[in-house]
Amino acid sequence: MTALQAVLLILVGAGGLAVAATRDPVRQALVASLFGLLLGALFFAFQAPDVALSQIVVGSLALPAMILLAIARTRARAAADRQREEPSE
């Protein structure tokens, strides 16, 4: 194992912990995005560039974007429901 691989393995472990330890979903999406990038770098260091590319586009791009959009939709929906309940606003 090269030093780069060892460092990346440790970083990926720390990154996974950071994702699990982040409580706020919006921040968690961003931390998960960073974690996806780290995982991509790890795959690249282990000579799997194809998988690394897939990991980067899905893990640090598509997935966080979908999570953020889903959170935004849920919050907007909740706000609209609240508004309907108290029409005097």
Place this chain on the structure above:
Amino acid sequence: MTPRARLAVFALAAVGLAALLVWGLAGLPRFGDYEGRYGRIIARDTVPQRKATDAVGVTTFDYRGIDTLGEEFILLVSVVGVMALLRAHREETDESRARAQELERIRKAPLPSESLTLLGQTLAPIVLVLGIYVVAHGHLTPGGGFQGGVVLAAALLVLYLTTGRTAFRRLRAVAAFEAVEALGALGYALIGVGGLIAGAQFLHNFIPHGHSGLLTGGTVPLANVSVGFAVAGAIATLLSEMLDQDLLRSRGGR
């Protein structure tokens, strides 16, 4: 169940899991040892057989092309599922009134700063070219239709996030994205049928494999392009559906 009993059950399960994990890890091959057979066969035979240099791409789109067909239809079905869920929700409200309000709010929404717009307009074409490159060279270098397709859709996301009024035009683009996705999936299936017409099995690589460079791999680059279309269309459809009224309302409103 009392908390104490729950803790006892958990401790028992955790010890069992830890024992299984240690047992499993002890049986792993040494670091860097590869005992499989197929990896070596693929690495040896891909370039002589197909002339294309990315063994992973050739495996995905040729040797195991049927798996990719399945994956493509999983993607199609998930997108259809998301759209069915989101649209069912949309019909609950008075559609035309909601749409009129939405357009009014987009018109009133503050525009993003000029520097942000400039950054987005500079980045989007670069991301687009990168996506096309990754799709077109899928059979030669790491990457391919799937990765490139997501990158292509990302160009759209950059435009949406940095130029406020693109959302305005987006309202009519969803139909185009759906068509792109469906055509991509259809193209892949047609490549498979082409193998049947050529007198071999489904998804047989029936196009001459060439010698070197971009025009090698037979059907592999074609399959990459169709998957690129399918994935870019799928992600763009999902993003457009998600970036719908509710989000715009919360953005333009208060």
